[in-house]
Amino acid sequence: MRTNGEFKKVLNNCDLRDLGYCRIPYTWCNKREGLSSISERIDRFLANSQWCQLFPFPTVTHRSVAYSDHILLCVETDDGCEIRQGRKPFRLKPMWVGEERCKQVIEEVWRGDLSDGTIEEVMRKIEGCNMKFNSWNKKKFGLVYKNL
Structure with a gap:
Protein backbone atom coordinates (compact mmCIF):
# COMPACT_ATOMS: atom_id res chain seq x y z
CA MET A 1 0.00 0.00 0.00
CA ARG A 2 1.34 3.44 -0.95
CA THR A 3 1.73 6.10 1.71
CA ASN A 4 0.66 9.71 1.53
CA GLY A 5 4.35 10.69 1.50
CA GLU A 6 4.99 8.57 -1.59
CA PHE A 7 1.99 10.14 -3.33
CA LYS A 8 3.32 13.62 -2.57
CA LYS A 9 6.74 12.58 -3.90
CA VAL A 10 5.18 11.45 -7.20
CA LEU A 11 3.26 14.73 -7.49
CA ASN A 12 6.47 16.65 -6.89
CA ASN A 13 8.46 14.56 -9.41
CA CYS A 14 5.77 15.05 -12.06
CA ASP A 15 5.42 18.77 -11.31
CA LEU A 16 1.76 18.33 -10.35
CA GLU A 33 -25.47 5.25 7.09
CA GLY A 34 -24.51 5.74 10.72
CA LEU A 35 -21.26 4.33 12.08
CA SER A 36 -20.75 2.28 8.89
CA SER A 37 -20.60 5.44 6.75
CA ILE A 38 -17.22 6.25 5.23
CA SER A 39 -16.47 9.39 3.20
CA GLU A 40 -13.08 10.20 1.70
CA ARG A 41 -11.49 12.68 -0.69
CA ILE A 42 -9.88 10.25 -3.13
CA ASP A 43 -10.52 12.07 -6.44
CA ARG A 44 -8.47 15.18 -7.13
CA PHE A 45 -7.88 17.70 -9.87
CA LEU A 46 -4.15 17.93 -10.58
CA ALA A 47 -2.35 20.46 -12.76
CA ASN A 48 1.23 21.18 -13.74
CA SER A 49 3.03 24.54 -13.54
CA GLN A 50 2.31 25.46 -17.16
CA TRP A 51 -1.41 24.97 -16.69
CA CYS A 52 -1.32 26.94 -13.42
CA GLN A 53 0.37 29.84 -15.21
CA LEU A 54 -2.42 29.89 -17.81
CA PHE A 55 -5.12 29.62 -15.13
CA PRO A 56 -3.73 31.11 -11.91
CA PHE A 57 -6.99 31.15 -9.92
CA PRO A 58 -8.92 27.94 -10.64
CA THR A 59 -11.87 26.85 -8.55
CA VAL A 60 -12.60 23.14 -8.15
CA THR A 61 -16.07 22.19 -7.00
CA HIS A 62 -17.55 18.79 -6.22
CA ARG A 63 -20.99 18.03 -7.67
CA SER A 64 -23.19 15.01 -7.15
CA VAL A 65 -23.77 12.58 -9.99
CA ALA A 66 -26.26 9.74 -10.43
CA TYR A 67 -25.18 6.10 -10.68
CA SER A 68 -21.79 6.53 -9.04
CA ASP A 69 -20.27 6.47 -5.61
CA HIS A 70 -17.87 9.21 -6.75
CA ILE A 71 -18.64 12.91 -6.98
CA LEU A 72 -18.06 14.83 -10.21
CA LEU A 73 -15.12 17.27 -10.14
CA CYS A 74 -15.59 20.52 -12.04
CA VAL A 75 -12.91 23.15 -12.55
CA GLU A 76 -13.53 26.79 -13.37
CA THR A 77 -10.83 29.22 -14.41
CA ASP A 78 -10.40 32.67 -12.90
CA ASP A 79 -12.75 34.14 -15.49
CA GLY A 80 -15.55 31.89 -14.22
CA CYS A 81 -15.71 29.77 -17.38
CA GLU A 82 -15.67 26.03 -17.15
CA ILE A 83 -12.77 24.59 -19.10
CA ARG A 84 -14.05 23.27 -22.38
CA GLN A 85 -12.64 22.76 -25.82
CA GLY A 86 -15.03 23.29 -28.70
CA ARG A 87 -18.21 21.29 -28.45
CA LYS A 88 -20.24 20.36 -25.42
CA PRO A 89 -18.30 17.78 -23.36
CA PHE A 90 -19.27 14.12 -23.48
CA ARG A 91 -21.69 13.04 -20.76
CA LEU A 92 -22.79 9.47 -20.11
CA LYS A 93 -26.57 9.65 -19.82
CA PRO A 94 -28.18 7.87 -16.83
CA MET A 95 -30.78 6.23 -19.11
CA TRP A 96 -27.98 4.44 -21.02
CA VAL A 97 -26.50 2.70 -17.97
CA GLY A 98 -29.05 -0.11 -17.77
CA GLU A 99 -28.80 -0.89 -21.49
CA GLU A 100 -26.62 -3.80 -22.68
CA ARG A 101 -25.47 -1.74 -25.70
CA CYS A 102 -23.90 0.82 -23.32
CA LYS A 103 -21.44 -1.75 -22.02
CA GLN A 104 -20.77 -3.04 -25.55
CA VAL A 105 -19.92 0.44 -26.87
CA ILE A 106 -17.43 1.05 -24.08
CA GLU A 107 -15.83 -2.39 -24.55
CA GLU A 108 -15.55 -1.90 -28.34
CA VAL A 109 -13.88 1.48 -28.09
CA TRP A 110 -11.58 0.68 -25.15
CA ARG A 111 -10.63 -2.82 -26.34
CA GLY A 112 -6.87 -3.33 -26.23
CA ASP A 113 -4.16 -1.50 -24.38
CA LEU A 114 -3.43 2.18 -24.39
CA SER A 115 -0.44 1.88 -26.71
CA ASP A 116 1.32 5.12 -25.79
CA GLY A 117 -0.65 5.94 -22.63
CA THR A 118 -0.95 9.64 -23.46
CA ILE A 119 -3.84 11.89 -22.53
CA GLU A 120 -4.39 12.42 -26.26
CA SER A 135 -25.48 7.59 -32.99
CA TRP A 136 -26.93 4.80 -30.82
CA ASN A 137 -28.83 7.31 -28.64
CA LYS A 138 -30.64 8.78 -31.66
CA LYS A 139 -31.67 5.32 -32.87
CA LYS A 140 -32.64 3.91 -29.46
CA PHE A 141 -34.11 6.90 -27.62
CA GLY A 142 -34.75 9.48 -30.33
CA LEU A 143 -34.59 13.15 -29.38
CA VAL A 144 -35.54 12.70 -25.71
CA TYR A 145 -33.87 15.88 -24.39
CA LYS A 146 -35.08 18.03 -27.28
CA ASN A 147 -38.63 16.72 -26.87
CA LEU A 148 -38.55 17.40 -23.14
Whole structure:
Protein backbone atom coordinates (compact mmCIF):
# COMPACT_ATOMS: atom_id res chain seq x y z
CA MET A 1 0.00 0.00 0.00
CA ARG A 2 1.34 3.44 -0.95
CA THR A 3 1.73 6.10 1.71
CA ASN A 4 0.66 9.71 1.53
CA GLY A 5 4.35 10.69 1.50
CA GLU A 6 4.99 8.57 -1.59
CA PHE A 7 1.99 10.14 -3.33
CA LYS A 8 3.32 13.62 -2.57
CA LYS A 9 6.74 12.58 -3.90
CA VAL A 10 5.18 11.45 -7.20
CA LEU A 11 3.26 14.73 -7.49
CA ASN A 12 6.47 16.65 -6.89
CA ASN A 13 8.46 14.56 -9.41
CA CYS A 14 5.77 15.05 -12.06
CA ASP A 15 5.42 18.77 -11.31
CA LEU A 16 1.76 18.33 -10.35
CA ARG A 17 -0.19 20.11 -7.68
CA ASP A 18 -3.56 19.40 -6.16
CA LEU A 19 -5.90 22.31 -6.92
CA GLY A 20 -7.94 21.76 -3.77
CA TYR A 21 -11.72 22.15 -3.70
CA CYS A 22 -14.65 24.30 -2.61
CA ARG A 23 -17.74 23.19 -0.69
CA ILE A 24 -18.19 19.42 -0.22
CA PRO A 25 -14.95 18.01 1.26
CA TYR A 26 -15.40 14.41 0.07
CA THR A 27 -15.45 12.81 -3.40
CA TRP A 28 -16.40 9.24 -2.48
CA CYS A 29 -18.66 7.52 0.01
CA ASN A 30 -19.62 3.92 0.66
CA LYS A 31 -23.34 4.85 0.66
CA ARG A 32 -23.93 3.48 4.14
CA GLU A 33 -25.47 5.25 7.09
CA GLY A 34 -24.51 5.74 10.72
CA LEU A 35 -21.26 4.33 12.08
CA SER A 36 -20.75 2.28 8.89
CA SER A 37 -20.60 5.44 6.75
CA ILE A 38 -17.22 6.25 5.23
CA SER A 39 -16.47 9.39 3.20
CA GLU A 40 -13.08 10.20 1.70
CA ARG A 41 -11.49 12.68 -0.69
CA ILE A 42 -9.88 10.25 -3.13
CA ASP A 43 -10.52 12.07 -6.44
CA ARG A 44 -8.47 15.18 -7.13
CA PHE A 45 -7.88 17.70 -9.87
CA LEU A 46 -4.15 17.93 -10.58
CA ALA A 47 -2.35 20.46 -12.76
CA ASN A 48 1.23 21.18 -13.74
CA SER A 49 3.03 24.54 -13.54
CA GLN A 50 2.31 25.46 -17.16
CA TRP A 51 -1.41 24.97 -16.69
CA CYS A 52 -1.32 26.94 -13.42
CA GLN A 53 0.37 29.84 -15.21
CA LEU A 54 -2.42 29.89 -17.81
CA PHE A 55 -5.12 29.62 -15.13
CA PRO A 56 -3.73 31.11 -11.91
CA PHE A 57 -6.99 31.15 -9.92
CA PRO A 58 -8.92 27.94 -10.64
CA THR A 59 -11.87 26.85 -8.55
CA VAL A 60 -12.60 23.14 -8.15
CA THR A 61 -16.07 22.19 -7.00
CA HIS A 62 -17.55 18.79 -6.22
CA ARG A 63 -20.99 18.03 -7.67
CA SER A 64 -23.19 15.01 -7.15
CA VAL A 65 -23.77 12.58 -9.99
CA ALA A 66 -26.26 9.74 -10.43
CA TYR A 67 -25.18 6.10 -10.68
CA SER A 68 -21.79 6.53 -9.04
CA ASP A 69 -20.27 6.47 -5.61
CA HIS A 70 -17.87 9.21 -6.75
CA ILE A 71 -18.64 12.91 -6.98
CA LEU A 72 -18.06 14.83 -10.21
CA LEU A 73 -15.12 17.27 -10.14
CA CYS A 74 -15.59 20.52 -12.04
CA VAL A 75 -12.91 23.15 -12.55
CA GLU A 76 -13.53 26.79 -13.37
CA THR A 77 -10.83 29.22 -14.41
CA ASP A 78 -10.40 32.67 -12.90
CA ASP A 79 -12.75 34.14 -15.49
CA GLY A 80 -15.55 31.89 -14.22
CA CYS A 81 -15.71 29.77 -17.38
CA GLU A 82 -15.67 26.03 -17.15
CA ILE A 83 -12.77 24.59 -19.10
CA ARG A 84 -14.05 23.27 -22.38
CA GLN A 85 -12.64 22.76 -25.82
CA GLY A 86 -15.03 23.29 -28.70
CA ARG A 87 -18.21 21.29 -28.45
CA LYS A 88 -20.24 20.36 -25.42
CA PRO A 89 -18.30 17.78 -23.36
CA PHE A 90 -19.27 14.12 -23.48
CA ARG A 91 -21.69 13.04 -20.76
CA LEU A 92 -22.79 9.47 -20.11
CA LYS A 93 -26.57 9.65 -19.82
CA PRO A 94 -28.18 7.87 -16.83
CA MET A 95 -30.78 6.23 -19.11
CA TRP A 96 -27.98 4.44 -21.02
CA VAL A 97 -26.50 2.70 -17.97
CA GLY A 98 -29.05 -0.11 -17.77
CA GLU A 99 -28.80 -0.89 -21.49
CA GLU A 100 -26.62 -3.80 -22.68
CA ARG A 101 -25.47 -1.74 -25.70
CA CYS A 102 -23.90 0.82 -23.32
CA LYS A 103 -21.44 -1.75 -22.02
CA GLN A 104 -20.77 -3.04 -25.55
CA VAL A 105 -19.92 0.44 -26.87
CA ILE A 106 -17.43 1.05 -24.08
CA GLU A 107 -15.83 -2.39 -24.55
CA GLU A 108 -15.55 -1.90 -28.34
CA VAL A 109 -13.88 1.48 -28.09
CA TRP A 110 -11.58 0.68 -25.15
CA ARG A 111 -10.63 -2.82 -26.34
CA GLY A 112 -6.87 -3.33 -26.23
CA ASP A 113 -4.16 -1.50 -24.38
CA LEU A 114 -3.43 2.18 -24.39
CA SER A 115 -0.44 1.88 -26.71
CA ASP A 116 1.32 5.12 -25.79
CA GLY A 117 -0.65 5.94 -22.63
CA THR A 118 -0.95 9.64 -23.46
CA ILE A 119 -3.84 11.89 -22.53
CA GLU A 120 -4.39 12.42 -26.26
CA GLU A 121 -5.05 8.70 -26.70
CA VAL A 122 -7.47 8.67 -23.76
CA MET A 123 -9.26 11.69 -25.27
CA ARG A 124 -9.50 9.89 -28.65
CA LYS A 125 -11.11 6.90 -26.94
CA ILE A 126 -13.58 9.14 -25.08
CA GLU A 127 -14.41 10.88 -28.38
CA GLY A 128 -14.91 7.45 -29.98
CA CYS A 129 -17.40 6.57 -27.24
CA ASN A 130 -19.09 9.94 -27.73
CA MET A 131 -19.61 9.37 -31.46
CA LYS A 132 -20.92 5.81 -31.01
CA PHE A 133 -23.18 6.78 -28.10
CA ASN A 134 -24.64 9.76 -29.98
CA SER A 135 -25.48 7.59 -32.99
CA TRP A 136 -26.93 4.80 -30.82
CA ASN A 137 -28.83 7.31 -28.64
CA LYS A 138 -30.64 8.78 -31.66
CA LYS A 139 -31.67 5.32 -32.87
CA LYS A 140 -32.64 3.91 -29.46
CA PHE A 141 -34.11 6.90 -27.62
CA GLY A 142 -34.75 9.48 -30.33
CA LEU A 143 -34.59 13.15 -29.38
CA VAL A 144 -35.54 12.70 -25.71
CA TYR A 145 -33.87 15.88 -24.39
CA LYS A 146 -35.08 18.03 -27.28
CA ASN A 147 -38.63 16.72 -26.87
CA LEU A 148 -38.55 17.40 -23.14
